[in-house]
Each structure stands twice: as structure tokens, then as C-alpha cells.
Amino acid sequence: MPMAPAAGPEPQMRGLDSDDGEGASTGSGTGHGEGDVDDPWDWWHQLRTLCDFHPRLNLALEVPADLPGEVSLLRWLAEPVKAFHLDADLFMANQRGFPVLSRLHQGFLKDVMVRTNYHFLVGGRLDARPDSEDTMRSVPGSLEAVSRHAQLYVSYLRHLARSIPDQPAGDALFGSYNEFLQAPLQPLKEHLDSQTYEVFENDPVKYQLYEEAIYQALLAFTRYMHQDGRRIGEGECVCGADAAMAAATATAVCQSGDPGACTCRGPAGHPSPRAIQYSGLAPGRAKALRDRVRNGQTHTEWGCLGEGACRCLEDWAAEGPEAEAEALETGLGSFAGGPIVVAVVGAGRGPLVNCTLQAAARSGRAVSVLALDKNPNAVLTLHDRARNEWGSAVTVFGGDMRDWRPPAPVDVLVSELLGSFGDNELSPECLDAAQAVLRPDGRGISVPACYTSHLAPVTSPRLHEQIRGFAAKEKPLDPKWLETHYVVRLRNTMLLARPRAVFHFRHPSPFLPGGHAAEGASGGDPGRGPGPDRLRRLHTNDRHTVLHFTSTCAASLTGFAGYFDCTLFGSVHMSTHPRTHSPDMESWFPCFFPLRTPVDVRPGDRISLQVWRRSSATAVWYEWALLAPVVGQIHNSGGRSCSMLLASS
Template sequence: MGDPNEKRKRMSCALEINNPVNLLQTLHSVCADGYHFIVTNLAHPMNCRDLTDKEPTKIIGRTDRVLQSVDWSKLIVGKISRAYEVDNEIEHIRESEKLLLKQELGFASHLVLPAIMIKLQQGQNRNLAHILYNKFQLGVPFQVWVQMPIRKASSPFVQKSDNDESWETWNDFRRIANYHKKLGIVLELPKLDQLPSKESLERWCGEPVKALILHTSHFIPNPHNQPVLPKVYQEIIKLFMALDVQYVIQGPSTKFSYNQYYSYMNFLGKKLYENTVFNEFSLGCEDFLQNPLQPLSEHLEASVYEIFEKDPIKYIEYQNAIRRALEDMPQSLECVVIMVVGAGRGPLVQAVLNASYLTQRKVRVYAVEKNPYAINTLEERIQNEWQGLVTLIHQDMRICRPPEDADILVSELLGSFGDNELSPECLDGAQRFLKPNGISIPESYTSFLAPLQSTKLHNEIVNGRLHDKPAYTMYETPYVVHFVNAYQIAPSQPLFTFKHPNREERIVNERVKSVKFRAPQNCVLTGFAGYFETVLYKEVMLSINPQTHSPNMVSWFPILFPLAEPIQITSGAMIDVTFWRAENEEKVWYEWCLNSPVRGSIYNPNGRSYFIKK
């Protein structure tokens, strides 16, 4: 038995067994070997079914009595017995095949299977998609797992890249079925000489991949004569582990026992798992849609403060920035006045005191906070931890009147998109009590944007519609999301920048900018990911932008700006989008509009669906 505290990824594995003689005995044996379920044929080949006969056979497959219903519904994934030619151009073949397929689908519903696996017969599968989509509308209990090679072998008759052919077949199929949430994909790992490109693998990560199929021929013996996978297969598995996919072992056990294959997969769950601070923190948040915070109009709860304070990186960097700023203060200044605006429960106040101790600079600290419940905590810390070094101001920073001006203004008012929690408006109000040569920490921040493919998030938004609101509301609301089942189509680009203090005569925080991205391959655009970078002081910075992400920082997840309909993107196409940051006396909001490859309309006009209250 392994250490129960050992960090590992649970590797849910299945064994594919075609036509077992005794299904119950096989299930017991497979479970004893460690597997979690089996994949097997729905219809038994001994039953020749011709539903066009006057008196067709009534037997489809095994009787449902061979297993209890709980086992059918949890431990069996049914394979459609063959690729039915429901898209055949010859009518009588097409109709005959359709009857047989519908019979198997009906049998799968009768057994209440969790999923069925089906192969696509050809490049165009419109009738098959039509049949399945109509079944989904009727509310079948099972998911449909479409079995596809991760990359098809090259063909002289195919004009497009062979990296694209398999994905194109899948993409065409699921488009007809309207990207339905019950439609998933099972990818067959290729031979070593047919590995897909890195870009192709990343695109598959934006698809609803349910399982990977590993053939027993993929495994090789190690020096201890145990099955192992070559390094390239391990890298593919590691890439998909974040999606929580399952694994199907397929093929004969000629070299090793099936138990050995499972034991090795279980070992990979430990070997490939990255036990990082970020992974631990984000566990359970994968692809979960959250509403952005509104800290100006709503008081943050203790649990929210607690999450922020657990970040191991943010406050170290803030402390470094404050330390550098203190070192740059003139030595003639006997006592440096530092104002922490939006003090929360005090982590930035503590960072100020730490920096003061490290630099041996005398400081006078003011903590400005409007939340009465956070004030309760600050009062306790002033009395018991900070030995009277901190003065508390219980007011909104935009209207408060401190007893003196500050040399350094410190804040952490940033959201996932930088300015989306109204840091510009707050700091513009607070800078009136910053000395003319005073320092703001942060000194600037920039939002970044990137095109995204994620049909999972698209379906989450579609299915999360509130029935008391118009349909457009769900697409005009940004969501804070930890992206996992997603593919970022192109590198992010800067959008809006704000600098502090802002000494311009007329301060305007409205913005508009268009950005363009080039798609490296065919894909589907479902929305835009938002990030930010901030310069705290000089070279000290924090970032959630993927290109510059601060290692192990966990305080912020990215933000998602959805599109109402997935947009087909061809390789080399230009994705052009315009974003607005707009405001009036009561609120701030974003609007966005896709300009190409198709011309869209403006989302969230006048902040009708989403805004940040001032």
C-alpha cells in the first residue's frame, strides 16, 4: 500500500473487452485487477439482426439480468457494435443501418449506461449527428464518446494537413450536433512514427476529451520486465491529466498481464503529478465560472480575505517593492508616511512594517479601510501585533481626509483584468493625499487579451442561463475562470494601461482599443481570455499573463469574455476584436465586438447585462 498522504492523480482506467463469454465474471476479474470500468459491445455478434425482415429477431444482446442495474449504470461503457452506414448514399442501406443503430441506442437507454462509444464512418457524418442530436433532445441518460485517432495517417487524397484531418472530421460532426454537452471524444494514441504536432495536441486540450485509448502495443518492457510507456506518450498523458481524462487499455495481453498495465498507469498518476502550490490552491476550481468581485459596492467576506492572504508570492513581491521605495526615499526624511488604502485584514500593512524593519527606515503607517467587518480585525491587530505603529482610518479612500499627506501610497485593488475592480477610480480619488513627488505602489497595470477555444466553457454558460433574465445576459457577462479544458489560440496582447499617480489635468478612464491575432491552425473561437500585468515599483512586477506569469502566484484566475456562438477559424485567419471600457456616474462596464473573421455586434451595450458599481 502506498502512502495515503502521497500526492498523485487518480488514474481512472478501463479495459476494453470485446464479447466476453461471461460478462459478470469478466467484470469481477477486471475490477480485481484494479480497473474502474470496462468497455464492451452493446450488441452481441452472435445475434444477426436484420430489422427489415418481416419477423426480425427480438434478441439484441445479453439480457440485462446478467448484471444489476447499478453495475450497468456505473461500470459499463457500451461500444456501438460497428460503424453503421447511416450516411450511405444508397437509401435502402442507409435506412436499414439507421434502424439497427437506433435499436442499439434504445438498448443503451434501457440499460441506463453512463456512456456509449461510437466511431465515425467517414468524413461527413450528417445523418449520424442528426440521429444523436435528436436523441439528446429526448433526454437520453448516456453521454456519447466519439472514438477518433488523435492524428490520422497521411493520405495522398487529403489536401489539408494530416494533423488537421482527424480534428476536422470531429469538428464538422459536433458542429451539426450544436456542440452538445453530452458529446465527448475519446482519442486513440498513434504509433510512434505518427505523433501529432504540439499545436495540434494543445488544440485537442480545448475539446471535451473524455478518455485516451492506449493500445497494449504502445507499452515496452523496462529492465525489470514491467510495462512502461515511451517518454513521448508520457508527455501526452501529462498534457491531458489536467482535463481529468480516463484511460482505456485496448488490445491483447501477450507480453504483460492486464494487472501490470493498470499498476503502471497508477504509478504514472504519482510520477506525472505536479504538486505545485498553484495546483493545490486551484484544486476543485477547474473551469468553474465565478462572478467577478464587486469590492466597492459589496463588503468582502472573511473567506475571500483568507484566500487572498494565502498567496505565497504576492505579498513577498509587495514587500520587495515597498522596501525598494523606502531605500529610494531621501535620507533627510526622518519618517516616511505610508498609506495602505484598502487595507483589508492587514497583509499589506504587515508588508510595510516588514520592509521598514529590513531597511531600518522609520515609518508612520495609516490603514484606510471602508469594510466595517475588516475594521474589526484591523483594530485587533493594531492592539496586539503592531504596537501602536498603525493608525486606522475607517472611510472610503475616495472621500477620506487623512491628517497628513503620504510619501508612499500602497494598494491591492486589482482584479483579474487589472482595472475591473475599479482600481483607477479608487486611486485617482486617493492620490489627492499623495505628496507631489510621492510613490504609488502599484505604479501601473495593463490588461491583456487572447482568443480562446473551449466548448466546455461555452456549454457551461449556455446551461447556466437564468430563466428570469434575457438570453443575451449570459453571453454579456465576464466570468473569472481557472482555464483547464481550453486552448489559447494565440499569444495574449496588451489592451488597456493605467498609471499612478495620474497627474493629468483631466483624468479619463474610458478606453477603446482593437487588437488582432493570427490563428496558427484551424480552430473554434468561443471567447476571449483576459489577464493583467502590474509594475509594483521599478522592476518589481506581478503577472497572471501566461507569457510572464509570476510562478506560484494564486491570488487571481483569468477572466473570460464569451461569444454567443462559436466561430469557425481557419489557419492563418485574422481575429480582430474591439474592446471598450465605458463609465458614467454610477458604474463602469466593458463592451466588446468581433470585427473579423466575421462581423459581429456589440456585446453588453451601455452595461445592460454586466457593470461594476462605483
């Protein structure tokens, strides 16, 4: 099959960046309209539609002298292409008489070679090139001569493949998963095996992002406490005085330079060395500051150290010299008030516990880590690591986070329960229940803080054929496979429009115990806003929305690709969305929501999709239905084909 008309227009591509929102106009004629068979893709599309998308109908594409543009290429690569055919006429002879391709064709072939394992066929008059030293030794036109010439083309194509720069690590490791449909994990319903945890742990990017987010959360938590004028941890000075804040954060500088004229609240004077020990500074810094104070300095570049400004001093004095000695020895370790309590829920084999300990070391904050998982095998590993690696900073628990009662209120709740579509591993349901362990004053933090799913219309007849193959294995044909969502590494699937946001979730939920609004409501004052029961009723994780897209080209719409982006905490984002994808992160492949029947779309066509997230007492599921360009049936109605179970094994 030729890839492009002999001389014809490239299929029109409205850029994915252009405004493809509501009110977009319908596309102009491009030579790819109904019944127009100038474009070889249209011939092919008609043929395979007549053959009812038969799985044994595959393509060999002829590489033209005038190469197709990007749209044509992407659209072809989404088709079941098995081979590329190169005519000998495309080759030129180099100075030594060997056949070589133009730079443009070299680039084109390299581009397709990295995508998947295609066959390359060379045909035509192989011995028409000027003879090289090698081929001159055989009789022109003989079988031997043709075979020697053919060898030169093969060698050249091999050389081209070898000259491709090293593939990104992800492609090298996961290339075999390209366009390979997998059932999404259900870590709540099933216990993950060790191999699956190992795959997670092999992607350093996710854990780097988590460590940074936990680091920011520890700093933010300390700041909240300062703002509240409360004492936290071992003597984090939370008197509210500018000076104490300046000392703790090392950001402000006392303007006065004179203790008597100090604008900080409270009388200036000599701060206690302990006040500095407990001020939230990293141990090394605290020591330097303490030494200066011992030498009688009351003002430093970190600000005024007005002793009287610090209410905590009374507590410290009450604790006596032993506590002081212990605290001085352990840095910011174990003073009354305790370290920041971080719970890692769904800890698996413990990588997020490591992230927490590293973040704590970086931030100079003392932490007590509670690590919980419901998978008994993972819990064994956690115990082993606590004994041999982490020591007393980590306490391990087995059980379901939804009914867990930790020994102390939790300040920071860390979890990674995200699926390829964000909420599809039931992170919202698990974290809503787990947030009850957060401190009751509404200051508790969740990492992740929020996440959003996204969908984009795609063409991938290959995926459609694969799914039809699953369905056809069962007699009578089982339609459930045609309305199930999958996980798949999409490399040869073409997006027909930019992804649009679908469902958003935030943690802790303001409507539930442990959330910010719940704090005010939990007092039970009927005159001051809704009580906790009403807030609970206001809360739901069911959602529905209608999304509108505008198709960028003529194609067979076969389904929708799903992504997510997530704010872990503060400025730390983690994303699989094509535009904001976290570089080199491979922990999640996209999702794919198929259409039972592919729908033809043309450039500029409106594509509208209605999507629901629904639940019962036992399960959560998605439903989806096409509303335009044609109205289609509701897929997975009532969760009949695919749902995520809420019961834990």
C-alpha cells in the same frame, strides 16, 4: 475518435512568438481547410456544430502509435474530452512480461494526467502479451485470464500516475478550479468575507513583491527629498551637499581626503552626532558613524561629513537635548518632521501593513502607517492587530478611500485593488479619488505605479458549453451569460495568438490633485498651463482600442483570455501575462470574455477585436465586438449584462 489522421500533417502552428501582427499573410493550405475532413478534429468540429455544441456531447480520444504534436494536443485538450483510449497493441512486455509503454507514450500520458481527471480505457487483446508469472496460473483465453491481464494494465497506469513528480503547489491547491467559470469579485460593491481574505493571504508571492516595492518606494521617497533640498523625517539631511548624500546613501566617497580641500558644499568640520543619527542610515550604521565622529574623524569611507553642509543642524539645535535624547533612543523614530507617512488603503485584514513595516525595517526608514478599509469586519481585525501586534506605528481608519481625509498628507499610498483584468475591480476610480490624500507637492508615490490589461484569442469549447449551460437554465434562455466576463483558471484552453496590450492606467494620475502635473496647476496661475478643473476634465478612465491578432491554427474561436501586468514600483513587476507571469503567483486567475457565437478561424486568419471600457455615474463596464474574420454584434452594450458598481456597500 482518433486524435490524428492515420498518416497526415500536424495542424500548422505559426509560433506564438512569430510576428502575428498587422499585415500577416493568410495561411497556406494545411489539410485543415474548409470541407477537408482528413483531420479527425475537423470531423469532430463538424459533428458538434451540427449538434449545436450540445453539452452532452463529449469525447473519448484514441491514443495513436504516432503521437500528435503539441498543437494537436493543446487543441484537443480544449475540447470536452472525458477519456483516452489505449489499445493493448501500444504496450510492450518488459523483461518480466508485464505490459509497459514506450518512453514517448509514458511522457504523453503523464502530460495529460496532470492536466485534469481523465478516464483511461484499455482495450483490444489484453491477453496477447507474453504471459507473466501472474497470468500463467489461469487458463489461456478464460475470463479469469483476461481479468488478470487487465489488472496488469491498470496497475501499470496507476504506477505511471504515481511516478509523476510532485505537482506545483498551485496545481495541487487550485487544480479543481481549472476551466471552472467564476463571477469576478466586486470588493467595492460587496464586503469580502474572511475566507476570501484568507485565500488572498495564502499566496506569499504577491506580498513578497509588495514588500520589495514598498522598500524601493521608501528609498526613492528619501532620494526625492534629498534632490529637492528639503528636510524630511527626523533629520534626513537634505542640504543638497554631496557629503550628506554620500553619508545617507553610503554610495559616494569624498575624493579629497582632506577636510580643507573638500569639494562638498559648505565648510568642512565636525559633524554633529545627531546629524548622523538623523541622516537616514539604518540605526546600526548610524551608531558606527556617530562613534567615529565622536572620536574626531571627519572623513570616512562614507564620505565627507561636513557639518556646515547640513541646514538641518539648526533645527536640531533648536529642538534641545530632550529631543536629541529621544531621537537617539528611538533610532530614526520621532523627530520633528515626522516619519514617512504610508497609507495602506483597502488594507483588508492587514497583510500589506505587515509588508510596509517589514520594508521600513529593512530600509531603516521610520514610518507612520495609516490603514484604511471600508469593510467593517476587516476594520475590526485591523484594530485588533494594531492593539496586539503593531502598536502605535499603525493607526486604523474605517471608511471609503474616495472621501477619506487622513490626519496628515500621505507620502506613499499603498493599495491592492487589482482584478484579473487589472482595472476590473475599479482600482482606477478608487485611486484617482484617493490620491487627493497625497502630499500636495506632487512627490507622493503610489504602489502600484501602473498596470496594463492584455487580451488573447482562445479556443475553449468547454467554456462555451459551460456558459451555454448557465444561459439554458433560465427560460427563456438568458443571453446575459453569453456576454459576461468571468474569472477562470485556464489550463486546457488554447491561445490562438500572443496577448496584446489593451488598457493602461497610471497612479497617481498626473491630471488630478496629488498628481505631478496637478502640482503646477494647483497654483492657479492662469498663464501657466491648464488649471485643476481643466486637468480634471482631461482625465478619464474610459478607454477603447482595436486589437489585431493572427490565428496560429484552425480552431473554433470561443472568446478572449484576459491578463494584466503591473509595475508596483521601481523594478518590481507583478504579472499574470503568460510570458511574464510572476513565478508561482496564484492570487489571480485569468479573465475570460466569451463570444456569443463561436467563429471558425483558419491558420493565418486575421482576428480583430474592438474593446471599450465605459462608465456612467453609477457603474463601469466593458463592451467588446469581433471585427474580423467576421463582424459580430457588440457584447454587453451599455453594460446591460455585466457591470462593476461604483456604489460601496
